[in-house]
Amino acid sequence: MTAISASAPAAAGRVGGLDLSGPVLAASGIFLAGLVCLPIGWLVAYAFSSRAGDPTLSNFVALIDDPTLFEPLVTTFGLSFCVAIAAAVAAAPLAWIVARTDMPGRRVVRMLMTASFVTPPFLGAIAWEILAAPNSGIINKIWRDVTGAEDALFDVYSFPGLVFVISCYTAPYVFVVLSNALDRIPADLEDAAGILGAGRWRVVVGVTLPLALPALLAGTLVAFLQAMTLFGSPAILAIPAGFHTVTTKIYSLFQFPPRPQVASAAAIPLLTVTITLLWLQAKLLGRRGYAVVGGKNGEPRLVALGAWRWPVLVLALSVLCLPLFFPYAALLKAAISRVPSGPFDPANLTVENFTFVFFEFSQTRVAFSNTFVLAIATATAGTVLALIVASLAARRGGFFGRALEFLATAPIAIPGIVLGVGLFLAYTRGPVVLYGTLWILFLAFLTIEMPAAFQQMRAAFRGLHPELEEASRILGADRLATLRRITAPLLKSGVIAGWCLIFIGVVRELSAAVMLSSSATKVLSVVIFDLNESGNLGAIAVIGVAMLIVTFAVVGFANWISGVGAGQRLRTG
Amino acid sequence: MSHLVLQGLTKRYGNQTVLDRIDLSVTKGKLVCLLGPSGCGKTTTLRLVAGFMEPSEGSVSVGGRILSQPGTALPPERRGMSMIFQSYALWPHMTIFDNVAYGLTLRKLERGETENRVKKMLGAVRLEQLADRYPGELSGGQQQRVALARALVVEPEILLLDEPLSNLDAALREEMRFEVRRLHDEFRYTTVYVTHDQAEAMTAADTIVVMNHGRIEQAGSPEEIYSRPRSGFVANFLGGANILQGRAVDAQRLDIGAGIVRCAEPAFSAGAGGAMSIRFHEVGVLSRESPDALPARVTRQTFLGATRDLSLALDDGTPLRASATPDLAIPADARVWVVLPPDRCRPVTV
Numbered sequence: 059m060t061a062i063s064a065s066a067p068a069a070a071g072r073v074g075g076l077d078l079s080g081p082v083l084a085a086s087g088i089f090l091a092g093l094v095c096l097p098i099g100w101l102v103a104y105a106f107s108s109r110a111g112d113p114t115l116s117n118f119v120a121l122i123d124d125p126t127l128f129e130p131l132v133t134t135f136g137l138s139f140c141v142a143i144a145a146a147v148a149a150a151p152l153a154w155i156v157a158r159t160d161m162p163g164r165r166v167v168r169m170l171m172t173a174s175f176v177t178p179p180f181l182g183a184i185a186w187e188i189l190a191a192p193n194s195g196i197i198n199k200i201w202r203d204v205t206g207a208e209d210a211l212f213d214v215y216s217f218p219g220l221v222f223v224i225s226c227y228t229a230p231y232v233f234v235v236l237s238n239a240l241d242r243i244p245a246d247l248e249d250a251a252g253i254l255g256a257g258r259w260r261v262v263v264g265v266t267l268p269l270a271l272p273a274l275l276a277g278t279l280v281a282f283l284q285a286m287t288l289f290g291s292p293a294i295l296a297i298p299a300g301f302h303t304v305t306t307k308i309y310s311l312f313q314f315p316p317r318p319q320v321a322s323a324a325a326i327p328l329l330t331v332t333i334t335l336l337w338l339q340a341k342l343l344g345r346r347g348y349a350v351v352g353g354k355n356g357e358p359r360l361v362a363l364g365a366w367r368w369p370v371l372v373l374a375l376s377v378l379c380l381p382l383f384f385p386y387a388a389l390l391k392a393a394i395s396r397v398p399s400g401p402f403d404p405a406n407l408t409v410e411n412f413t414f415v416f417f418e419f420s421q422t423r424v425a426f427s428n429t430f431v432l433a434i435a436t437a438t439a440g441t442v443l444a445l446i447v448a449s450l451a452a453r454r455g456g457f458f459g460r461a462l463e464f465l466a467t468a469p470i471a472i473p474g475i476v477l478g479v480g481l482f483l484a485y486t487r488g489p490v491v492l493y494g495t496l497w498i499l500f501l502a503f504l505t506i507e508m509p510a511a512f513q514q515m516r517a518a519f520r521g522l523h524p525e526l527e528e529a530s531r532i533l534g535a536d537r538l539a540t541l542r543r544i545t546a547p548l549l550k551s552g553v554i555a556g557w558c559l560i561f562i563g564v565v566r567e568l569s570a571a572v573m574l575s576s577s578a579t580k581v582l583s584v585v586i587f588d589l590n591e592s593g594n595l596g597a598i599a600v601i602g603v604a605m606l607i608v609t610f611a612v613v614g615f616a617n618w619i620s621g622v623g624a625g626q627r628l629r630t631g
Numbered sequence: 632m633s634h635l636v637l638q639g640l641t642k643r644y645g646n647q648t649v650l651d652r653i654d655l656s657v658t659k660g661k662l663v664c665l666l667g668p669s670g671c672g673k674t675t676t677l678r679l680v681a682g683f684m685e686p687s688e689g690s691v692s693v694g695g696r697i698l699s700q701p702g703t704a705l706p707p708e709r710r711g712m713s714m715i716f717q718s719y720a721l722w723p724h725m726t727i728f729d730n731v732a733y734g735l736t737l738r739k740l741e742r743g744e745t746e747n748r749v750k751k752m753l754g755a756v757r758l759e760q761l762a763d764r765y766p767g768e769l770s771g772g773q774q775q776r777v778a779l780a781r782a783l784v785v786e787p788e789i790l791l792l793d794e795p796l797s798n799l800d801a802a803l804r805e806e807m808r809f810e811v812r813r814l815h816d817e818f819r820y821t822t823v824y825v826t827h828d829q830a831e832a833m834t835a836a837d838t839i840v841v842m843n844h845g846r847i848e849q850a851g852s853p854e855e856i857y858s859r860p861r862s863g864f865v866a867n868f869l870g871g872a873n874i875l876q877g878r879a880v881d882a883q884r885l886d887i888g889a890g891i892v893r894c895a896e897p898a899f900s901a902g903a904g905g906a907m908s909i910r911f912h913e914v915g916v917l918s919r920e921s922p923d924a925l926p927a928r929v930t931r932q933t934f935l936g937a938t939r940d941l942s943l944a945l946d947d948g949t950p951l952r953a954s955a956t957p958d959l960a961i962p963a964d965a966r967v968w969v970v971l972p973p974d975r976c977r978p979v980t981v
Contacts, residue, residue, distance in 0.1 A: 529716060532714040533781070
């Protein structure tokens with residue numbers, strides 16, 4: 059037997075007395091390192107070379123000197139800042155209401171808010187085009203009809219429009235992080251303040267909110283990062299409005315005439331800021347104050363809203379209109395209308411969009427199969443990889459275990475478009491040319507989505523007390539029997555959740571896909587993006603809704619599998 | 632007849648020795664308690680016996696057969712032992728019945744037989760009605776009894792318990808202490824029980840092994856260890872005691888600074904340092920001067936119901952604790968005289 063730590067004997071990774079964990083550790087370490095280092099290496103190399111290939115700083119000078127390059131940088135940070143504030147302002151009260159008051163239907167509100175996660179941001183942006191384009195947008199049409207005004211009520215093709223639409227789809231991040239934190243604030247901390255004479259609202263303002271503050275900040279940081287690295291929404295809304303963000307600028311620098319060196323240089327600030335902010339977030343969540351939020355001190359005490367219960371519910375539901383009800387209504391309407399924003403009358407009804415998408419449009423079938431083949435392959439490979447790394451890290455520990463953990467989480471800091479550029483540069487030339495194949499998309503999706511699944515798996519492993527396996531061993535089960543009868547069943551729900559996370563992530567991924575897919579390897583997100591450029595909103599609505607239905611079906615199926623043999627309660631005292 | 636024998640058992644991590652040459656033999660059917668503060672090596676000893684680790688030196692043998700020695704360790708599943716874990720380690724995805732039946736299904740018992748034995752065992756721990764529940768639905772005490780049932784139902788050759796009661800509240804812990812002893816009297820398995828709680832050890836054990844810093848300080852019956860502690864650590868850890876240090880006048884007498892104290896048992900060598908222990912309730916407290924009594928001052932007194940706890944200071948400032956009868960009401964700062972009876976003063980090593 060090799061070195062075994064005191065708290066965690068090597069339970070996994072041994073077959074028939076042979077310790078395989080060393081080689082597996084090395085192999086997964088090399089693979090993960092390659093996954094990250096190759097594209098980022100090329101990106102950095104390009105950023106510091108001239109067109110002829112000589113080392114230079116001129117690309118960075120251009121970034122500052124050339125206003126068409128510098129302005130997007132300023133816009134991006136302004137945008138991210140506004141989005142972060144807007145998302146926090148919208149999500150924080152809602153999270154508190156859902157977690158800490160007796161509002162009727164708060165479970166449903168919470169579920170719906172979480173469900174709006176699944177909406178790909180680019181689809182949301184397109185839905186808001188249908189709703190609030192200055193001339194044809196449904197809301198603006200109604201506004202003009204009702205008031206007789208000349209001007210639009212709200213122009214989605216503008217900086218505020220972009221802030222609004224992105225906030226709709228980043229607020230759920232703040233909401234989820236914050237409401238989970240509020241759930242875990244032990245009631246006795248609040249009771250302690252109550253007993254000292256603080257009134258109900260004093261307790262909320264003086265105790266609950268400060269305790270939830272780290273979570274609020276962390277969620278707001280995520281919203282900031284999302285806004286900064288998003289490609290779809292700005293490409294759809296900002297370009298028609300005549301301005302660029304960094305991501306759309308990078309994309310356009312790859313259009314004819316391509317300037318990959320400058321594009322690489324433009325990606326560097328994005329990468330740097332992301333890494334810095336994620337580091338900051340880890341510090342925030344890792345601080346001791348946040349650890350208080352995690353006790354098991356009974357149910358949180360709910361604030362009674364009294365007569366305000368129903369008005370508050372109406373408020374919550376009207377907030378939900380923005381990311382969820384209005385956009386989906388618009389999409390469904392567009393799917394069955396000749397003119398997406400036309401009036402609600404039978405003359406405007408049609409099945410043309412369906413026939414076009416499913417029988418005439420040649421890319422549909424290819425894109426559907428590409429998307430779901432990639433999603434299933436990535437989810438499966440990513441889950442296996444995450445599982446191996448998580449088990450090695452959990453049961454082995456030490457320097458190599460930690461290094462492996464770091465490598466598996468590192469890609470989270472790489473924005474999709476940056477990874478897209480890096481992979482494009484790495485695999486359009488020898489020795490391995492992957493551009494034009496599904497493999498390059500597979501690598502991109504694996505890199506982007508695996509970390510989230512890994513974190514899921516790591517949490518599952520940490521929740522699995524080593525004594526659960528040891529109890530099986532001492533009662534007479536060998537390693538394999540223990541793996542089969544104890545470890546695997548206990549990890550199952552974590553594994554399925556990780557798989558679903560990757561699957562959903564792949565289906566909605568656009569920013570790397572748009573850089574890396576070619577005509578034969580189009581995926582649904584890219585097809586929707588292309589159709590938006592040609593203005594075919596009805597077809598987008600059909601594809602978008604079909605895409606969501608298939609996604610929900612697959613996720614539902616995966617959860618159904620995990621639910622077979624249900625009745626388990628995954629908590630020990 | 633020794634059943635479980637540990638011989639020179641040593642465990643090192645790098646250059647840190649957590650277990651240092653442990654020798655211990657356990658007679659068949661007896662319950663041995665490994666007692667000590669956290670980090671004393673008691674859990675390491677248990678895990679070495681279970682086969683979750685391999686010793687750096689020494690051996691573990693059962694019935695004359697060596698199970699563990701450096702380089703080879705029979706895997707835990709082939710030792711015919713059972714273990715009860717601090718976290719109970721009940722499998723949350725199995726019912727109580729399935730948890731208890733697990734070990735029997737591995738032994739490929741007939742279904743009817745398995746069912747009978749599980750039912751009987753659940754009866755023994757008084758949980759028949761909960762067979763179809765899941766562990767998450769049970770209280771801590773009930774989970775603890777499931778863990779006991781699961782370990783006992785396979786009729787192990789040796790039963791190991793790792794701080795089994797430390798997650799329970801005080802009242803339940805007291806009840807379960809007797810439960811453990813009752814089940815041991817019923818089934819008579821050779822048992823090694825690890826705990827840091829002296830009351831648990833006193834209730835459950837045939838033999839107590841007090842450990843400290845990876846070594847055995849003293850082993851013996853509860854009475855033996857309590858009434859004749861060999862070291863200051865043992866006296867303090869088990870029951871608590873005053874430890875008085877000083878310089879030996881002769882084989883029996885110790886000059887502790889505030890006066891001369893006599894031990895009935897000759898153990899000191901004149902001129903050398905020495906120490907003795909005396910239990911709190913064995914210190915006699917008088918309100919007037921008496922030959923052989925040392926003058927002292929009361930620094931604090933606390934009424935505890937059955938006793939009165941006195942903190943005293945001898946004339947040179949040496950602190951001394953005494954537990955007197957509750958009706959002895961002496962105000963703080965009062966002058967008293969303490970009697971240290973020679974037959975209660977026991978020479979100890981420090």
